[in-house]
Amino acid sequence: MSLKQRLDEDVKAAMRARDRERLGTLRLITAAIKQREVDERIVLDDAQVLAVIDKMVKQRRESITQFDAAGRTDLADKERVELAILQEFMPEALGEAEIEQLVTDAIAASGAQSARDMGTVMAQLRPKVQGRADMADVSRRVKARLGA
Structure with a gap:
């Protein structure tokens, strides 16, 4: 089952269960996916759907940090609930050792020697770690x- 199909099924289940918080978050996800499909005039595959959800996860984390700093625990708690729901659709996170191994393999496979080759290394890593690790890390x- 594709991620979009799973989302649709979860929306239906949340409607049946009358779970307003979950339904609202799931609708936010489907709206973001449809918005990107309309903007780019394409049908998103699972990797692209993951990228949309990953972006939403990052937004929630930033919002939580800002709300906590401002003392708005009510809003931060709402964002935490949304974050938990979003993370259900993300693949299992990679461990430190797995990330290090992927970086080592990508550098060896690309033959990278200096910082100038960073783009080729990142291009090899992106499909393997997208949604499973923080790309900045x-x-x-x-x-x-x-x-570098």
Whole structure:
């Protein structure tokens, strides 16, 4: 079952269960997916749907940080609930050792020697780690390995 189909089934289940919080978050996800499909005039595959959900996860994390700093625990709690629902659709996160191994393999496979080759290394890593690791963290690791 594709991610979009799973989302549709979860929306139906949330409607039947009258779970307003879950339904609202699921509708936000489907709206973001449809918006991107309309904007780009394409049908998103699972990898692209994951990218949309990953972006929403990052937004929620940033919002939680800002709401906590402002003392708005009510809004931060709402964002945490949405974040938990969003993370249900994300693949299992990679561990530190797995990320290091993927970075090592990508550098070896691309033959990267310096920071100039970082783009090719990241291009190889992106499909493997998208949604499973923080891309900024992966980028820092590659940069450190290439001596940038």
